[in-house]
Amino acid sequence: MGTQDDIREFLTSRRARLTPAQVGLPDFGGRRRVPGLRREEVALVAGMSAEYYKRLERGNASGVSEAVIDGISRALQLDEAEHAHLHDLIRTANAGAHPKRRRPVGSSQLTAAMQQTIDAMSTVPVFVQNGRLDAVAVNRLGRALFSEMLDGARPPANAARFVFLDPRAQTFYQDWEGNTRQIVAILRAEAGRSPYDRQLSDLVGELSTRSDLFRRLWGAHDVREHRTGLKRVHHPVVGALDLTYQSMDLASDRGLQMLVFSAEPGSSSHDRLQLLANWAETKASSEVSADAEAEVEAAARED
Known part of the structure; x- marks a missing residue:
C-alpha cells in the first residue's frame, strides 16, 4: 500500500470515530x-475548504503546511502520536519531499559503553530495541525476564513475531490482547517514520x-508511542509479575530505545523479581563453571 492510501485510510479511520456533537457541531439528522x-x-x-480537505484525504498532500496539519489534528482530536504520524505521512507524500535520513535500524548496534552501562544495571531488567521491535541488547x-522470547528465536529476536506467532506469548503476557494492539500501533508509527525500511516492510x-x-489490527491504522506503562507477565520460573516500564531514546545510538522495568517495593512482584535475579545469577555461574570444566577437559586431552 502506498503513502497516499495510508493518508486516506488513516484520516478516514480517525473521522469515523467522531460524532458531530464531539466536535461542537449540530447534528441535523x-x-x-x-x-x-x-x-x-x-x-x-479545521478551518479550510471542503474541496481542499477532500483533496488531502485522497492523498494529494502537495504543499500542505504545518498550520494545515495542526488544524486537521485539532478537528480530528488526534493525540500526540497520531499528530506525529500524520505529519510523517504527509512529509513522505509531499511532492519533492525527501524522507528524513535516519540511521538504518537494521544496522543499529549498541556502543560498548552503553552495553557496559546496561550490564551495570543489575537490579532491574533492561531491554534495548529498534523501531522494528528487534531485540538489540x-x-x-532482561534476558531472564524475556527468556520465552529470546531463547531459541532466530536472530534477531522480535517482539512482534513472538506476540503473534509464538503460542507461548498468550501465556507469558497476562493481557495478551492488549499487547497485540500495542505492538501493531507501535509498528504503524514506525512505518510512518521509516517508509522505506525494507526490513520493516518484510516484517509487516x-x-x-x-x-x-x-492483518485486522494493521488495517485499523492505530498508532502509539512506547513511553511508559504497566507490563503484566507470567514468567515460567517465578510466576506473575506486574512491572512498570519507562522507555528512553538513546542519543548515543540513534534509532534505539531502552526500556527499563521495575516492580513496586514491598510488592509480591518485587520479591519475585529478586528471585528471578538470583535464578539468573545462579544460571550464569553454572554456565561459567561448565565452560571452565570443558576447557580443562579439552586441555587435558591435548596433553
Whole structure:
C-alpha cells in the first residue's frame, strides 16, 4: 500500500470515530453513508475548504503546511502520536519531499559503553530495541525476564513475531490482547517514520500473511508511542509479575530505545523479581563453571 492510501485510510479511520456533537457541531439528522464525521464537517472544524480537505484525504498532500496539519489534528482530536504520524505521512507524500535520513535500524548496534552501562544495571531488567521491535541488547535480568522470547528465536529476536506467532506469548503476557494492539500501533508509527525500511516492510508482510489478527489490527491504522506503562507477565520460573516500564531514546545510538522495568517495593512482584535475579545469577555461574570444566577437559586431552 502506498503513502497516499495510508493518508486516506488513516484520516478516514480517525473521522469515523467522531460524532458531530464531539466536535461542537449540530447534528441535523439524515442518513449517513459512513460512520462518524463527513469530510465537509472535518473541513469546517479545521478551518479550510471542503474541496481542499477532500483533496488531502485522497492523498494529494502537495504543499500542505504545518498550520494545515495542526488544524486537521485539532478537528480530528488526534493525540500526540497520531499528530506525529500524520505529519510523517504527509512529509513522505509531499511532492519533492525527501524522507528524513535516519540511521538504518537494521544496522543499529549498541556502543560498548552503553552495553557496559546496561550490564551495570543489575537490579532491574533492561531491554534495548529498534523501531522494528528487534531485540538489540539486554542485561542479564532482561534476558531472564524475556527468556520465552529470546531463547531459541532466530536472530534477531522480535517482539512482534513472538506476540503473534509464538503460542507461548498468550501465556507469558497476562493481557495478551492488549499487547497485540500495542505492538501493531507501535509498528504503524514506525512505518510512518521509516517508509522505506525494507526490513520493516518484510516484517509487516510476514505477519500479515501468517496472522489474521495482525492483518485486522494493521488495517485499523492505530498508532502509539512506547513511553511508559504497566507490563503484566507470567514468567515460567517465578510466576506473575506486574512491572512498570519507562522507555528512553538513546542519543548515543540513534534509532534505539531502552526500556527499563521495575516492580513496586514491598510488592509480591518485587520479591519475585529478586528471585528471578538470583535464578539468573545462579544460571550464569553454572554456565561459567561448565565452560571452565570443558576447557580443562579439552586441555587435558591435548596433553
